[in-house]
Amino acid sequence: MFYQKLLKPILFKFDPENVHDFFVWAGEVLGKFGLSRKLVALFYRYKGPDISIIVDGISFKTPFILSAGFDYNARLINILPEISFGSVEVGSVTARPCLGNDKPRLIRLPKSKSILVRKGLRNEGVDAVIHRLKKYCIKKDFVVGVSIAQTNDEKNCSAETGLEDYLYSFKRLNEENVGDYYTVNISCPNAFGGEAFAKPALLDLLVSRLSAIRCEKPVYVKMPINLEWSEFDNLLKVLNKFEIIKGVIIGNLNKEYNSLDYRNEAPDEYRGGLSGKPCFELSNDLIRKTRSAYGKRFTIIGCGGVLSPLDMAQKFAAGSDLVALITGMIYNGPSLVKLLSSYYANHLIKQNGK
Numbered sequence: 001m002f003y004q005k006l007l008k009p010i011l012f013k014f015d016p017e018n019v020h021d022f023f024v025w026a027g028e029v030l031g032k033f034g035l036s037r038k039l040v041a042l043f044y045r046y047k048g049p050d051i052s053i054i055v056d057g058i059s060f061k062t063p064f065i066l067s068a069g070f071d072y073n074a075r076l077i078n079i080l081p082e083i084s085f086g087s088v089e090v091g092s093v094t095a096r097p098c099l100g101n102d103k104p105r106l107i108r109l110p111k112s113k114s115i116l117v118r119k120g121l122r123n124e125g126v127d128a129v130i131h132r133l134k135k136y137c138i139k140k141d142f143v144v145g146v147s148i149a150q151t152n153d154e155k156n157c158s159a160e161t162g163l164e165d166y167l168y169s170f171k172r173l174n175e176e177n178v179g180d181y182y183t184v185n186i187s188c189p190n191a192f193g194g195e196a197f198a199k200p201a202l203l204d205l206l207v208s209r210l211s212a213i214r215c216e217k218p219v220y221v222k223m224p225i226n227l228e229w230s231e232f233d234n235l236l237k238v239l240n241k242f243e244i245i246k247g248v249i250i251g252n253l254n255k256e257y258n259s260l261d262y263r264n265e266a267p268d269e270y271r272g273g274l275s276g277k278p279c280f281e282l283s284n285d286l287i288r289k290t291r292s293a294y295g296k297r298f299t300i301i302g303c304g305g306v307l308s309p310l311d312m313a314q315k316f317a318a319g320s321d322l323v324a325l326i327t328g329m330i331y332n333g334p335s336l337v338k339l340l341s342s343y344y345a346n347h348l349i350k351q352n353g354k
């Protein structure tokens with residue numbers, strides 16, 4: 001209520017990126033001190049029955065992940081467990097530091113419950129993020145994933161340089177043994193080099209090169225959602241060949257502006273992908289089909305448009321093992337994750353007939 005009725009109307013008057021930067025700053029400060037962490041936990045930490053879950057050998061205290069793109073420089077590791085997240089996916093990080101696209105990088109589309117994102121992989125680079133992650137004393141049962149992508153700059157226009165970029169980040173993360181799982185983001189919609197690795201031949205090359213690097217953590221692939229099932233399945237067929245790939249995140253932003261409930265919120269001259277509600281059905285459909293075609297072969301992290309407990313229930317019903325989100329938290333406030341956890345617990349209790 002406090003967020004929805006009081007804070008959000010004020011925050012939504014300011015530039016979204018400035019608001020985001022402010023929250024990251026505030027979250028980092030609150031995460032530094034035991035007292036402020038306890039205060040945040042008092043309001044926002046889920047304290048009900050155990051809903052922890054083990055996926056690919058990793059224990060998640062709650063099945064909810066802060067999706068890649070919010071804490072891209074790994075500044076919120078100490079505070080996110082206190083607002084009921086079981087995990088964060090840091091990044092996407094790139095081999096070189098990256099300023100991202102020109103401003104505006106984020107535009108709110110409130111009627112459509114979406115954010116237009118053209119951040120362009122803004123981040124401090126994999127080495128800076130590794131350095132920061134190594135300094136944390138990370139809470140037990142809080143899972144840190146790291147998403148890697150290719151640096152968004154003019155040096156990275158060819159598949160060859162893009163490939164080297166991914167390999168560098170992957171190698172460095174494994175050498176330094178940082179993070180609990182890794183995600184290969186092949187579906188960033190607005191960067192130099194485009195989505196070259198979201199094509200079967202180059203994906204095959206990328207994953208076979210990654211497989212040659214010693215890695216003891218689960219690796220997931222962040223999938224595009226604007227593909228017909230046959231094209232999507234062609235990517236899954238490639239991933240299915242590689243033991244290193246434990247799962248898929250379904251998925252990234254929606255590039256189709258016609259899927260907006262309020263089409264006039266995003267004129268054609270806008271650039272970038274849509275988060276939130278326009279991702280919901282597309283991702284659910286691909287999750288369902290992936291689960292049905294591949295059974296338990298892939299861990300599925302369902303992502304896109306989870307704004308309420310009902311959305312969350314549908315993501316799980318479609319076949320997700322874990323659920324990741326960003327936009328729901330921006331529109332409904334940080335208490336959403338505690339609410340989702342409570343509903344999830346009720347559902348588990350009903351399912352187990354307790």
Ligand SMILES: Cc1cc2nc3c(=O)[nH]c(=O)nc-3n(C[C@H](O)[C@H](O)[C@H](O)COP(=O)(O)O)c2cc1C
Binds near residue numbers: 068070092275326
């Ligand atoms: C501000 C913002 C930045 C994002 N940056 C990234 C990114 O760097 N890497 C990535 O894989 N996905 C990125 N995404 C996509 C999200 O991780 C997620 O897949 C998408 O927003 C759908 O989830 P949602 O509807 O819960 O927001 C970003 C999304 C937002 C809103």
